Amino acid sequence: MNISQSWWKILGAILVIYSTVYGFLSSVPALPILHESIRNLYFHVPMWFAMIVLFTISVFHSIKFLNNGSEDSDLKAVQSVNAGIVFGILGIVTGAIWARFTWGQAWSFDVKQNFAAIALLLYFAYLILRNAIDEEQKRAKISAIYNIFAFPMMVVLLFVLPRIGDSLHPGNGGNPGFNAYDLDSRMRMVFYPACAGWIIIGYWIYTLLARVTKLEKKKTL
Template identity: 65%
Template sequence: MKNNWWKFLAVAFVFYSIIGGLLFEVPVRAILNETIRNLYFHVPMWFAMIIVFCMSVFYSVKYLRTGHEYDDLKAIEYANVGVIFGCLGLITGMLWAQFTWGEWWSNDPKQNSAAIAMLIYLAYLVLRNSIDEEQKRARIGAIYNIFAFPVMIVLLFVLPRMTDSLHPGNGGNPGFNSYDLDSRMRMVFYPACAGWIMLGLWIAQIRFRMRKLENDILHQ
């Protein structure tokens, strides 16, 4: 129980951010209006995705160093959860775009880059499932995963800044600052980021335990 305190905190933060995100007062901003509430959901999804993918890369590197099977299982399960959060980030972003930009998908550089990043990680999952031999699958998957992460960072944070973009913080378009993200929003935004990140790590741990049990049963 003592080691599970952060799980209770994760649940508390997520519930608090959902309630606060829907009910608490937000500043009135042109164009955004009430859609600014999506900041509590859209951005934390991407933060959680990046942290979870970081953990996946960490265990891929660790597997290449140790060859331990469980490190490979952790790498794939963290990647699975990262893809889930990435898809949630895309969906919440499309919803926000519909009400602020006027269409679900406007081929904005940030949208396109995010979609390509998700395709790269989906290809990683397909690659692993296409190789039958366990050690070969683990090695190739680990190498692919290690290279996929920096490519994702470039797609999400570098390329969109080099061209015109409607997305805040890219292509000369200013991001959220102290004027937009006031103290009322910070009281919800920061717990939301922490809660979804911890929830993502928790889900990945649960998936790893399930995969480990399945793997142990198959090798009995």
């Protein structure tokens, strides 16, 4: 392993290990209902951040594909969506587990849950759209355009619409969560490394998927 090329993987691993250990051991503010489950901030929330970064990478490669038409950019766009969906599903399932014990129901049709599910469905639709078109250049072009439109929709679904309706989610509508009063400095010391670490691990997974797919497409191996 070449350290000058792989240092960021080690950094990601260290950050994730740190945030997992201190996620369980560090002290947290005592809040009603949440109790210790507030520690899910270090596990559930970074999943969504990793997903958003991976989808951003996908949009970047889709734009690149529309500029240069290279097969490689198309492949990278798909694989980052694949990696992003894994994190999205993890985010929604860890959210449902948490909701079961704080809201009383795994799926209470809360606006935040519903819109997060719709955002994921947008990206499932992207993969289905790709499978529906046989011609390679056409498939790449149409799905690149779809991807560019799906991204701002996803951002609106996750960050704008849940704030308009009443959501139980922490940070929405006066519920304790991601704001200056509750996220104290002790939690920031774990939360930010957790986000950075999981984003790096997510990027690593995407590069692995892209490399394997690239090799699979090569006919002369």
